[in-house]
Amino acid sequence: MRTDLEVLVVGAGPIGLTTAIALRRLGMRVRVVDRAPGTNREPRADVIFPRAGEALGALGVGETIRQHAYEMESSTIYSSGRRLGTFTTGRLSSDYPCAMTIEQHHIERLLTEELAGLGVTVDWRTRVIDLEQDEHRVGVTVQRQGEPPERVEAAWAVGCDGIRSTVRRLLGVGFPGAERRNMQVVQGNVIPSWSLTDKPGNGYFFLAPYRSVIAFPTPGCGYRIFCVRDDSQPPETHPPTLPELRDLVAGAAGIPDLDMVLTEPVWLSRARFADRIADRLRSGRVLLAGDAAHTWAPLGGHGMNVGMLGAYNLCWKLAAVHRGQAADDILDSYDVEQRTLAAGVIRDMRTSPMEMMLPPIAHRLRGLLLRATLASSAMQRRVEWMMSDFGRHHRRSPLSAEPGFRRGLPGGIRAGDRLPAVQVISSGRPVRSHSLLGYDRWTLLHHVRYAGTEQANALRLALAACPAPVCFAPIAAAGREAARALGDPAHLLLVRPDGHVGLICPVDRPDLVRDYARRHLSGTAAVRPVAEVAGGVS
Structure with a gap:
């Protein structure tokens, strides 16, 4: 045992x-x-999107993944064979601003x-x-x-x-x-022969009625082809063939003479899914x-x-x-x-318009919407934000608290949000805010104007009995974007080890910090076994 x-x-x-x-x-x-x-x-x-890239980076393996991946820099989008435009990435502030294909x-x-x-x-x-x-x-x-x-x-x-x-x-x-009705996904890893530009980090979307085809280059194996299509009646159960995948892509892309070969290892898949x-x-x-x-x-x-x-x-x-x-x-x-x-x-x-199976009229309307979106840098940034997962939050979590605000927190960051990865001044030098965090500790961020003051001393005293490690980090926003993202400098941010904000409250309310720590950051250590694990690490 x-x-x-x-x-x-x-x-x-x-x-x-x-x-x-x-x-x-x-x-x-x-x-x-x-x-x-x-x-x-x-x-x-x-594919690894930016927020997961940040998580892997915090765990010390993000750079290893990046060295073996392609960073997704752009996607060219076609509708019924007509080019709508190109979606580009890399606008967001992060150590991992682009999705990675691997x-x-x-x-x-x-x-x-x-x-x-x-x-x-x-x-x-x-x-x-x-x-x-x-x-x-x-x-x-x-x-x-x-x-x-x-x-x-x-x-x-x-x-x-x-x-x-x-x-x-x-x-x-x-x-x-429940199972997704009237939908199947056909996938394959192939090397296509087409007149389109083959460039690491640049992918393609081919949209058509009842079809959505995504093609992204992946290191070492040509393109990953992902096709969402309607289901046949009766539903096909056998694995897809290369000619079937070729015909799906050729039809959606409007490339009748398309040819493609399989890569190694061979990957052809037909799947139906349920949301559970x-x-x-x-x-x-x-x-x-x-x-x-x-x-x-x-x-x-x-x-x-x-x-x-x-x-x-x-x-x-x-x-x-x-x-x-x-x-x-x-x-x-x-x-x-x-x-x-x-x-x-x-x-x-x-409800993602890029992968919905739409009838002809709705498909044409989608094309008009996407053309307008691709022409607007603000809309492109909004889509990039959504795909990055940076906006995924825990605002309704029992760990997210904003006490001391009778009328709600005015603007800026909220408890439960991912801490923005903005430039700040710490110890007199500019750094990205995420560099101040650690997966093994909580981090209390407050404005540098409070460093060494009675308020800062009261905060330290409020956390003196807290068994969880907490690092104090006085900062100042480096520019308007950071100031807007971090909110009122009279507020402190207690950031969780995973980079989400747990508590926001006025700096001069150490009682609120003490109450939060007593509620969440106290406990009794688990009973620890006494013998050495075979083959493990102590």
Whole structure:
């Protein structure tokens, strides 16, 4: 029996690996099991949007991913074969301003290597067959192929084992939802022969009645072709063929002489999807993440990204509760925030004009709308903001508080928002605000005018008994954009480890800071096992 294990992660896809890396960055002892024989060889998901890029950057693996990816700089959009214009990116303030295209099996390989560098290797060919828990620990029975069952005990377990999650089933958690009607998605990785410009970072949208085709170059394998189309009657069940994919693209793009060849590894897929969110993402000491927690049609390509952001949200909370640095119910906020995030993405992607199957008249109206949008830099920026996930917030979370404002907070940033990555002056030099944050701590930002004053001393005293690490960072906005984004300099921002603002209140109200810390940043450390984990890292 393995003991002294703090977290058992079930599933070694992108979300399970991100979870394990985040926990190891926080010094947690982790074991990862997966029933597969090794890292995935199928491309599957292939885009990381800016907010997920920021999360991976904070976990120390963002640059590794970027070095092996293409940064998406532009998309040329066609409607019924007519060019509408080009959508460009890179306007937003961030260390990761552009989405990155990289195939899922490469992401998994890079994350697995990163995790190994942190002292954890995946136990492949190992499946979960039973699970039980009490108030102190989780007992999981696993079985490696060809070996007898083994009981693993851990303080916590995180199920990242996909749509057909064994962990979710053993917990008895429902997975309600509905199938998308009259929609199928045909995908393939190909090298097309066309007269269009082939350039890393430049993709294409080909829109037609009842069709939406997206083509983006991916490192090492030509283009990923993603086609949303209406369903046949009766629905086809066999995998798509290359001629079928070619005809779909040729028809939507208006390129009748189009030719294409498959890349290696071969990836041709036909899929139908349902929109589902688990009834709850926490059951005692077991939590669900990724496709085990939520799934939907891959419109917009945000599924893997939302899963990564969920892991980023969860892991600092789990570590804090385990160490007595946060109240136990802070883990319940993960359930609230992640379910709300997933529901919002499902809602938004249902109405995305780029991937809707429209009849001819509505399709023509879409073309007019897109032409006007592409001609406006303000509209392009708005679309870029939406696709980046920077606007996804936790304003309704129990961790988001704006006390002391009788008539609501006037303008600017709100509690629950992602801290804007703007230029500020810190210690006399210009830096990006995100460089002041840390995944292992909270950060209290206040204007530099209060540094060394009675107000700052009162704030430090208010947090003196807080068991969670808090870093004080006096700043000044470097320019109008930063000043507008950060709001009133008489307000402080208490920023969570994942970069979302938890508390906004007047600097001269240390009682509000003390109350917030007492409510959320206090707790009793979890009972820690005493023996050494085999093969783990202490």
